[in-house]
Amino acid sequence: MSKRVTAKQVAEELNISIMTVSRALSGSPNVDHRTKEKVIETARRLGxxxxxxxxxxxxxKTDTIGVVVPEITHSFFPEAIRGIEKVTYSAGYHLILTHSAENAEREMDALKTLAAKRVDGILISTAESVTDYDIYSDIMNLKIPTVFYDRCVMGIGASCVCVNDKHGAKKITEHLIEHKYKKIAHLCGPLSVSIGRLRLAGYKKALQDHNLVFSEDYVVESGFHEDGGFRAMDKLLDLPEKKRPRAVFAVNDPAAFGAMKAIFKRGLSIPQDIAIVGFSDDIRAELLPVPLTTIRQPAFEVGKKAVEKLIGHIENEEEKIDKIVIDTEIIIRKSCGCN
Amino acid sequence: MSKRVTAKQVAEELNISIMTVSRALSGSPNVDHRTKEKVIETARRLGxxxxxxxxxxxxxKTDTIGVVVPEITHSFFPEAIRGIEKVTYSAGYHLILTHSAENAEREMDALKTLAAKRVDGILISTAESVTDYDIYSDIMNLKIPTVFYDRCVMGIGASCVCVNDKHGAKKITEHLIEHKYKKIAHLCGPLSVSIGRLRLAGYKKALQDHNLVFSEDYVVESGFHEDGGFRAMDKLLDLPEKKRPRAVFAVNDPAAFGAMKAIFKRGLSIPQDIAIVGFSDDIRAELLPVPLTTIRQPAFEVGKKAVEKLIGHIENEEEKIDKIVIDTEIIIRKSCGCN
DNA sequence: TACTTTAATGTTAACGTTAACATTATTATA
DNA sequence: TATAATAATGTTAACGTTAACATTAAAGTA
Structure with missing residues (x-):
């Protein structure tokens, strides 16, 4: 940072006090309009x-909000950031972006950084590998307003904004059930992450409500990425032919993409041999060779609602801790065997 | 920001001076190791x-780099941000993210914000609608190290990192020429943006080198987005059948997607009736019903190289102003009519 | 032991701004 | 005109940290 022009220099140029410069520039009342004009002109002239x-x-007060993103290249997050950005821009806040890369340690680092930078508030979606919530409590203890978005941690006194994960998962599993599929597997996310748990719960509930037996063999952890989906599906395909699932619900679309690759690699067809559905409506979902039936998560909306809540917490002590649930929508394409 | 624990409180707790606390915590030498331990313990205890x-x-010095992104949902940018983030993380810098939404005014706003926040440096990719470079000169005058990435402004004394746009455009146009297409159109970007100009230049050069006539009618401005691509293509399809182009080179993939929709809408086939190629290798390009032949832009690499250069400028007065050009690669798929 | 060197700690000022209070200039009122 | 009210400007201190210099304590050296 080279030495920049300060209010002091503007003041000296005009032989007035720094305070008058400050007042003139911030538009407070009780400043002679001629003084004000001179200050503004001089400020501009001096740069x-x-x-x-x-x-x-x-x-x-920093007028800055810190955002923790687990994986910026997941199409959900850029969309969410756009929602966040739209609100912060008009409300006069700025964004510090931190990336946890799905890694608990980096996430902790990011939160410490944001605390040190004295952000007015934090928006966070937890990383895949997080198992220890202490760092969140530390942040809560520092009284930094915090809102979780999408991947939430409940019960530590922070607001959160998420989609109706359990309900969406149940809905899409039921969609498979309506196709008369009995052997339905689930590629699940890490159970340390809210959406992993909730989507699994929705899957289980659907089976239960329709009197289908739940089998541990049909739940394989895939994580949130394509490679994990590939490996998890491979495991399912290694089951003896009789036990092989007829349909699969993947915890998210990237995992479903990986699973599809594994299925194609064995020379099987979708949905003829195995039906598959995902969750999140990644921008690629409808473009696949076999377009993916999935649950649309309104990412923009999640981001928007989350900052709105956060700004509420920042600007208003009384703002209530809330859990905001945004509805999802089932998007039926080819991969489930509908049409 | 509620009242937080400060170094002063740690000092008072131990009856020592603030400076000793500061030194102990920042690991400077000449601090008794027992004092140091006590300070660290107390600091932790008090939070x-x-x-x-x-x-x-x-x-x-803020250890912060400001990034201006024209459109966070373009898949190029999240990838570039990941490259940026990877470097800044290990170098100990943080990121302030600003979004210009392809809008010149918002871009100016973003730059002013970054200047006011006293970022150590700025990474910027210009917005689509920018026509006036004064704001960039203002930033240069403030001596804030600045590096342009992808969409660059040359000749104002800032380093820039971009892909070999002209060469890539020429290469892919020539690929079309090799297919014996004569009537090749170009959906061009805004000419106020470097990549718009350069890709058009590459297209022209390819025609010229192969003795094909260049016609103004075959260059239609589409901008960088899908809807612009659709409209521009529609215009081309409105030409009398005889004049209708046989192949199209779109300034980027989203524009190509829009164009493809326009072509399909008229009941025409790709590449049988019209061949089309894009530029950028959007993550969706290979998944389309007719996978798109395009130029791969190494976004991660562009981001990485750009911050590296920027950090050079920040930490080393002598760092030379550079134009770094990263090579592109042609990705041949179905839409050009190859296989 | 007396003196020098070095290690450990302390003090002051600065970074650039604004809030709170203090002062001076101007205008309105009796 | 004298006095009160108000507008305009000024002064001081504070925000939390570190660099530069100042001091004191401890350890070597002659």
Whole structure:
């Protein structure tokens, strides 16, 4: 940072006090309009750019929101960020972006950074490998307003905004059941992550409600990525022919993409041999050779609602801790065997 | 920001000076190891979190890099951000993300914000609608190290990292020429943006080198988005049958997607009736019903190289202004009529 | 032991801004 | 005109940290 023009220099140029410069520039009343004009003109002429850092220190407010993203290349997150950004822009907040890369340690690092940077609030979607919630409590203890989005941690006193995971999972599993599939497997996410648990729960509930037996063999952990989906599906395909599932519900679309590859690799067809459905409506889902039946998660909406809630917490002590659930929609394409 | 524990409180707790606390915590030498341990223990016990804002003000350095992104949902950008993030994380910098939404005014706003936040450097990819480069000069005048990535502005003394746009455009146009197509159109980007100009230039050069006539009628501005691609293609399809192009090179993949929709809508086939190629290798390109032949832009690499250069400028006065060009690769799929 | 070197700690000022209070200039009122 | 009210400007301190210099304590050296 080279030495920049400060309010002091503007003041000296005009032989007035720094405070008058500050007032003129921030538009407070009780400033002679001629003084104000002179200040504005001089500030422009000298190339004065207010120093937000100093302002933040003085006012104990940074007008900045920290966002923790587990994996920026998952199409859900750029969409969510757009929702976040739209709101923060009009509300006058800025964004510090941190990336946990699905890694618990990096996530902790990110949160510490955000705390040190004195962000006014934090938006976080937990990383896949997180098993220890202490760091979240630390943040809560620091009284930094925090809202979880999409992948939430409940019961630690933070608001969260998520989609109706359990219900969506149940809905799409039931869709498979309606196709008369009996042997339905689930590629599940890490159970340390809310959406992993909830989608599994929805799957189980659907089976139960329709009197289908639940079998541990039909639940294989895939994680949230394509390679995990491939490996998990491979495991299912290794089952003896008789036990092989007839349909699969993957915890998210990338995992489903991997699973599809594994199925094709064995020379099997979708949905003729095995039907498959996903969750999240990745932008690629409808473009696949066999378009994927899935659950649409309104990512933009999740991001938007989450910041709105967060800004509520920041600006209003009384704002209630909430759990906001956004509805999902089932998108029926070819991979389930409907049409 | 509620009142947090400060170094002062840690110092008072131990009856020592703030400076000793600061030294112990920042690992400077000349601190008694027993004192150091006590300080660290007390800091942890009291829940001390160093205040980066105060530190930034004192040191005139924020360890923060500002990134301006034109459209976060374009798959190029999340990839580029990952490249950026990987480098900044290990180098100890943080990221402020700003979104111009392809809008010149918002871009200006973003740059002003970044200047006010006293970022150590700026990474920017210009918005589609920018026609006035004054704001960039303002930033240069403030001596904020700046590197352009992907969409660059040359000749204002900033380094830039881009792909070999002209060469890539030429290469893929020539690929069409090799297929014996004569009537080749181009859906071009805004000419105010470097990549718009360069890709058009590559297209022209390819025609020229192969003695094909260039016609203004075959260049239609589409912008960078799907809807623009659709409209531009529609315009081409409105030409009398005799004049209708046999092949199309779109400025980027989203524009190509829109164009494909327009072609299908008229009941025409790709590549039988019209061949089409794009640029950028969007994650969706290979999944389309007719997979798109395109130019792969190594987004991760562009991001990575750009921050590396930027950090060079930040940490080393002598760092040379550079134009770094990254090679592209042609990805041949079905839409050009190859196989 | 007296003196020098070095290690450990302390003090002051600065980074650039704003809030709170203090002062001065201007205008309105009796 | 004298006095009160108000508008305009100024002064001081604070936000939390670190660099630079100052001091004191401890350890070597002659």
């Amino acid at each position: 004065y750019v207010p120093n937000q850092i100093a302002k933040s220190l003085a006012l104990q | 001390y979190v160093p205040n980066q804002i105060a530190k930034s003000l004192a040191l005139q």
